[in-house]
Ligand SMILES: NC(=O)C1=CN([C@@H]2O[C@H](COP(=O)(O)OP(=O)(O)OC[C@H]3O[C@@H](n4cnc5c(N)ncnc54)[C@H](O)[C@@H]3O)[C@@H](O)[C@H]2O)C=CC1
């Protein structure tokens with residue numbers, strides 16, 4: 196029985212044409228641990244390099260007993276970040292402080308801006324060709340900061356830098372499914388813009404299956420999706436923000452990157468990237484992924500009148516959030 200299962204795992208591991216190294220920076224944290232568990236189950240990952248400032252050896256010992264083909268390695272402290280990132284095809288970054296009740300995501304910039312700068316500098320030096328998926332908040336400002344650090348080192352490839360906004364899509368699918376009394380896995384809905392408050396714009400007009408909701412009911416649903424992060428922060432009452440749902444969302448996004456690296460076609464995911472779609476220099480839209488990251492930005496989906504107005508307003512907010520990145524780097 197046991198040997199049959201091992202055989203099955205070995206066959207499963209061989210399914211991926213190309214299994215690659217993935218590094219997780221901030222892997223000991225609330226998101227990092229469950230995310231690492233989910234990634235350990237991917238046959239498309241040959242090595243999982245787990246890095247944190249905190250000791251992560253216990254987490255790695257624990258994960259290493261799971262009978263999948265992915266090798267897990269521990270890297271502890273700033274000095275070991277370089278080794279962790281060597282030859283990584285994908286770097287996922289959930290490093291940094293989470294919110295407490297009463298804070299907004301922008302309040303995290305002072306601390307998390309420094310974290311992102313340090314990580315970006317090391318990526319620029321060690322693995323600038325990796326696909327980079329940043330989770331660290333405030334996403335709207337962190338991604339422009341990382342882009343600037345990479346630009347200053349002449350290694351910026353806009354196709355390879357992603358702000359992870361998948362949790363907004365995950366929530367939109369769940370809440371719409373609740374309203375329709377259907378399985379959330381059958382719901383498709385793009386979420387565009389950014390990842391804070393009104394910059395999160397779920398496009399209910401594009402929802403599949405069709406969900407015709409109007410007036411106050413629609414406004415309430417949009418607001419619930421926009422404020423879902425607060426819902427978790429308040430429920431956790433000082434113990435942090437979304438971790439398990441975020442780990443699920445990040446694992447889904449990394450899976451999309453891995454499938455694209457493996458040559459799968461038609462892999463599409465919403466993500467916050469450098470963009471020419473609106474006047475905001477960074478903007479989340481559906482992205483067609485390929486082995487080199489963004490294959491094609493699919494741009495703005497069709498919008499109804501209410502969504503067009505919401506985009507106009509959110510672009511202004513995003514421009515301010517993006518400008519905060521430049522201010523941060525000037526300090
Ligand atoms: N993009 C999104 O949708 C979401 C983003 N987040 C953000 O993700 C981040 C992490 O959240 P949690 O895991 O809950 O926090 P956490 O505090 O539980 O874990 C963060 C981990 O990062 C580590 N860390 C800090 N600085 C580091 C550095 N320079 N190098 C390596 N590791 C470092 C810490 O030691 C800690 O283990 C927060 O900024 C949070 O706001 C959270 C939920 C959703």
Ligand SMILES: O=C([O-])CC(=O)C(=O)O
Nearest residue numbers: 294332362424425436437
């Ligand atoms: O709300 C937070 O601070 C964490 C987050 O980004 C989310 O849950 O969407």
